[in-house]
Amino acid sequence: MSMQNFSPVNKCVVMLMGLSLTLSVFALESDRQQKITLSGDGCISKLNLGQTECPKGMVIRQGSLKIESDYGLITHEGKLIATVKMTGSPVTMEQQMDDGSRMVIRANQIDFDYQSEIAFLKGDVRIENNIGVSTGEAMEFNLKTQEVKAVGENNQQFRLEIDPNND
Numbered sequence: 001m002s003m004q005n006f007s008p009v010n011k012c013v014v015m016l017m018g019l020s021l022t023l024s025v026f027a028l029e030s031d032r033q034q035k036i037t038l039s040g041d042g043c044i045s046k047l048n049l050g051q052t053e054c055p056k057g058m059v060i061r062q063g064s065l066k067i068e069s070d071y072g073l074i075t076h077e078g079k080l081i082a083t084v085k086m087t088g089s090p091v092t093m094e095q096q097m098d099d100g101s102r103m104v105i106r107a108n109q110i111d112f113d114y115q116s117e118i119a120f121l122k123g124d125v126r127i128e129n130n131i132g133v134s135t136g137e138a139m140e141f142n143l144k145t146q147e148v149k150a151v152g153e154n155n156q157q158f159r160l161e162i163d164p165n166n167d
Contacts, residue, residue, distance in 0.1 A: 030063060030064075030098070031062050031063030031064055031065050031095070033063075034062050034063035035062070036060065036061070036062040037059075037060070037061045037062075038058060038059070038060050039058065039059050040054035040056060040057055040058035040059065040072060041054075041056040041057070042054065042055055042056040043056075043058065043072075050075055050076040050077060050082075051073060051074065051075055051076065052072075052073075052074040052076070053072070053073050053074075054069075054071065054072040054073070055071055056071075057069055057070045057071060057072065057088070058071075058072035058086070064094075064095050064096035065093070065094070065095045066092075066093070066094050066095070067086065067091065067092070067093045067094075067110075068088070068091065068092050069086035069087060069088040069091040069092075069110075070087060070088035070089060070091075071086065071087045071088065072084070072085070072086050073085045073086075080114065081114050082113075082114055082115070083111065083112060083113055083114065084110075084111070084112040084114075085109070085110075085111045085112075086109065086110045086111075087108060087109045088108065088109075089108070090106040090107055090108050090123075090124060091106070091107055091108065091109065091110045092104070092105070092106050093105040093106075093110070097129070097130065099130065101129065101130035102128075102129075103127070103128065103129040103130075104126075104127075104128045104129075105121065105125075105126070105127050105128075105141075106124070106125070106126045107121040107122060107123055107124065107125045107126070107139075108122060108123025108124055109121070109122040109123055110122075117142065117143040117144045118140055118141065118142050118143065119140075119141040119143065120138070120139075120140055120141075120151075121138065121139045121140070121141060122137070122138050123137065123138075124137070125137065125138065125139045127139070127141075127148065131162060132162035134148060136150045138150065138151050139151060
């Protein structure tokens with residue numbers, strides 16, 4: 001059955017269900033079972049273009065996961081989400097980890113590709129977790145492997161600070 005056969009309300013429900021599948025990749029196992037909510041002022045679903053745009057910002061929540069941005073664009077391919085792009089001053093992502101600590105990611109832009117399960121973090125990137133603080137201008141966060149690496153020009157700087165006194 002094609003999306004053309006759905007009413008506008010049902011199309012939005014299908015797209016939000018697809019979004020829940022996409023964003024659950026960001027979440028911990030315990031958070032993946034929680035309901036996802038997307039909120040924002042002035043969000044517009046352009047069903048014929050396969051896009052939902054939140055020009056005045058959006059907040060995504062799922063369990064302990066919270067992502068806030070000044071702008072959000074979600075692209076859809078059929079019933080599935082293809083990409084999520086968020087920009088802000090900065091975009092902030094916070095989540096409680098299994099050990100009880102918090103991870104906080106800040107970047108001017110976060111682009112998430114659903115198929116590859118890779119988040120591209122751009123502009124004044126800062127990742128804080130129980131290990132330390134990682135900073136750089138552009139990083140790639142592979143959610144499958146949990147690897148973070150600096151990307152970009154050959155002189156891309158990556159910095160990791162570990163404080164042995166940080167409990």
